[in-house]
Amino acid sequence: MSSPPILQSDLGGFLSGGRPGGVGGFGAGAEDCASVAGSVASSSSTTAEDTYIQNLFATLDPEGTGAISRRTLESITREAGLDPVRLTPLREQLDQLCDPGGDSVDYDTFYDLMTAPEHAGSILRKTIGGQLVIPSFTEFCQELVDIFESVRMMNTGQRASYIPELSRVPSQRFGIAVCTVDGQVFEYGDASDTRGTTCMQATCTPFSYALAFEEAGQEKILNHVGREPSGAAFNAFILNADGLPHNPMINAGAIVTATLIKPGELTSTRMQHVMDRFQKMAGGMPLSFSQPVYLSELETAHRNFALGYFMKSQGAYPSDMNVEEALDFYFQLCSLEVTCEQLAIMTATLANRGVCPLSEEVCFSLEAAKSTIQLMYSCGMNESSGEWACTIGLPAKSGVSGCIILCIPNVLGLAIWSPNIDECGNSVRGTKFSRELCDRFSLNIFDQLIGTTSHIDPTLPINYAEGGPSAPNASLGRSGRHGLHGAGVGGIQGGSFIGPSFGGGGGSGGGGSAALLSPGRESGPDMGTAPAMSAGRVSTGPGLSGVTSTAHDPSLFTPTRMSEAPLSLKKLHSREAAGPRVAQLINKQQHQELQHKRHQLVYRNQ
Numbered sequence: 001m002s003s004p005p006i007l008q009s010d011l012g013g014f015l016s017g018g019r020p021g022g023v024g025g026f027g028a029g030a031e032d033c034a035s036v037a038g039s040v041a042s043s044s045s046t047t048a049e050d051t052y053i054q055n056l057f058a059t060l061d062p063e064g065t066g067a068i069s070r071r072t073l074e075s076i077t078r079e080a081g082l083d084p085v086r087l088t089p090l091r092e093q094l095d096q097l098c099d100p101g102g103d104s105v106d107y108d109t110f111y112d113l114m115t116a117p118e119h120a121g122s123i124l125r126k127t128i129g130g131q132l133v134i135p136s137f138t139e140f141c142q143e144l145v146d147i148f149e150s151v152r153m154m155n156t157g158q159r160a161s162y163i164p165e166l167s168r169v170p171s172q173r174f175g176i177a178v179c180t181v182d183g184q185v186f187e188y189g190d191a192s193d194t195r196g197t198t199c200m201q202a203t204c205t206p207f208s209y210a211l212a213f214e215e216a217g218q219e220k221i222l223n224h225v226g227r228e229p230s231g232a233a234f235n236a237f238i239l240n241a242d243g244l245p246h247n248p249m250i251n252a253g254a255i256v257t258a259t260l261i262k263p264g265e266l267t268s269t270r271m272q273h274v275m276d277r278f279q280k281m282a283g284g285m286p287l288s289f290s291q292p293v294y295l296s297e298l299e300t301a302h303r304n305f306a307l308g309y310f311m312k313s314q315g316a317y318p319s320d321m322n323v324e325e326a327l328d329f330y331f332q333l334c335s336l337e338v339t340c341e342q343l344a345i346m347t348a349t350l351a352n353r354g355v356c357p358l359s360e361e362v363c364f365s366l367e368a369a370k371s372t373i374q375l376m377y378s379c380g381m382n383e384s385s386g387e388w389a390c391t392i393g394l395p396a397k398s399g400v401s402g403c404i405i406l407c408i409p410n411v412l413g414l415a416i417w418s419p420n421i422d423e424c425g426n427s428v429r430g431t432k433f434s435r436e437l438c439d440r441f442s443l444n445i446f447d448q449l450i451g452t453t454s455h456i457d458p459t460l461p462i463n464y465a466e467g468g469p470s471a472p473n474a475s476l477g478r479s480g481r482h483g484l485h486g487a488g489v490g491g492i493q494g495g496s497f498i499g500p501s502f503g504g505g506g507g508s509g510g511g512g513s514a515a516l517l518s519p520g521r522e523s524g525p526d527m528g529t530a531p532a533m534s535a536g537r538v539s540t541g542p543g544l545s546g547v548t549s550t551a552h553d554p555s556l557f558t559p560t561r562m563s564e565a566p567l568s569l570k571k572l573h574s575r576e577a578a579g580p581r582v583a584q585l586i587n588k589q590q591h592q593e594l595q596h597k598r599h600q601l602v603y604r605n606q
């Protein structure tokens, strides 16, 4: 399978007789690789795909030794924030293709990896090519940490005392976790260990709605619950003009919606079913259940009981539904325990159109995901849903345990947990964090739609490392970047020159094959065919085209020159060129320790 190492002068023979486009044995430096890659690209036996893979290989093998280390590949993917679960197919492919115990990956093996039919190749391709949805994930996470630390000192609000068990949770608890649709995961604060476990409360409702949607269908759901924000408290004693709850995100609607999940089965069977499905959405990590919270809620649920019977009198339930059973099931759902990490992964499954980003398993349909996200956007934040839509503009859901989930379609899911809530039942720190996040990044759907053009310099790519999030001209809207990149990326600022062979540290490095490593998200290998092809990111983010405000779109943290390349590559090839900001990130020991802790947790749960 594997071709023998060849000298540069043998390249022609190799190309005609062996694996297409092999670069194994390049004795020359990286620039030579680039130029040879260019000439290979014009050879009739070499496809754009081959050229693309050659260039990726050359990027990782700047000395032209003909081999790269397995450890290097693994560390690049790890440092891109990719979760171990997401990396399982890659690990298995490497085990299959590499000699046992060996660390060397030659070009043939690399080629096989990159073209592997399974997901292994695609994740490696995206990582090395700077095509992950948030290419500079470490920097993005650093921003999250900055926001977290600035919000940590807030101590307003109160724990939800109407469920006594919730008022026993220390109010200083605070954790965040994020999971992108590519399976990059980060957590911080009280996010994953036992200190970071909390019950879902109403953050279970988007997921139970998605299940009900899947099982009963839209039409049946609409016979029992509306789709309007109620404008009232989450436990308000009101129904709409049809005698139905206003929407599935508030208590009344959540109680009724949950009755549509496996109706007619025993509560134990239904509960096991929900836990299995939620676990799948969480990338396989099992959820637990808080008996004390469940009993605490049950003992004090007079209002929910009243609401339940009121809805019965109005004919809101499926006819055969027993009110007590409906309520009991609902209380159990609210008492499911998660970590921020699990919640973020579940939310990322919504953002990823129903497919879990870690396991790549289909958890529910695109229609179910879309309907759920729509309801989160219009009704997810109780009586402040309208204000939230205006100021934060992201689909979200809160729970009185202090959780808030944020769903950014095609980009990420984020979970925040801090027990003190405001008068609307939304976490105080969680709300502040969300607001800061949206001030810093162009995540708000309307940033995409109605931005201010005056701040956008369409000739400049995002230069995150130098400009920082508040720098004027630091940001380009999705369409701005498109226009720029599409206009001819041949090596100026629009391309993504991630290796030392392409563009060095100046962002001016060569046209031609340099653009092969450009980050167009849905470009695939064809990116390599012409330098003028768009390097812009296509259909990520909230999915609306347009311009943005001065805030950043993290999915556009695209490395545009060496100083902005993925951290892993900067570390590998050009530590000094990366500049002080990166050095600061590399030294961020706390981040690494947290990552380490998380990995251990994941493995423990496997």
Ligand SMILES: NC(=O)CC[C@H](N)C(=O)O
Binding pocket: 201, 202, 203, 234, 235, 251, 297, 304, 334, 398, 399, 400, 401, 425
């Ligand atoms: N918004 C919430 O989290 C409310 C859920 C809580 N279980 C209740 O019924 O009151």
